[in-house]
Amino acid sequence: MSHQKFKECIEACLACMEACNHCFDAxxxxxxxSxxxxxxxxxxxxxxxxxxxAQAMSRNSPFAVEICELCARVCEACGEECLKHDRVHCRECAEACFACxxxxRKMVVAA
Structure with missing residues (x-):
């Protein structure tokens, strides 16, 4: 799969990374x-x-599909945890996690 075919997934991963960093800090x-x-x-x-x-996909890593499978699992776990908290930053993070x-998963299936 070429770098261009990964574009949507790379963008989702970077958006999720940003949301998670914001949530972490908040x-x-x-x-x-505690x-x-x-x-x-x-x-x-x-x-x-x-x-x-995102880095693996941008360099067309032969492991990109496996890394994205794990990424999807971690994103879902993070999103589920964020939904437990009634904070705006947690809700926004959960949305980004579930979208990512x-x-x-779509990218993995298409590969």
Missing amino acids: CLREEEA MMADCIRLDRECAEICSFA AEIC
């Missing part, structure tokens, strides 16, 4: 940040795998 500033520990942890995991997936997971 969660750390919550009054009771209650957000799982969200913070998954935000970091998700941002990292999204960044890695869906696009990653």
Whole structure:
């Protein structure tokens, strides 16, 4: 698959990475940040795998499909955790995570 065919997935991964980084930072500033520990942890995991997936796709890695499969799983886990919290940044993060997971799965099927 060429870099151009990965374009939508790369963009979704980068948007998700940005949303997760924002959520991570906002969660750390919550009054009771310790209650957000799982969200913070998954935000970091998700941002990292999204960044890695975007890089893998941009260089046409032979492992891009497998990396995107894992990325979709991590995005879903992060999105599910974010839905547990009634914070705007968590809701926005969940939306980005679910969108990224869906696009990653579509790309995997198309590969």
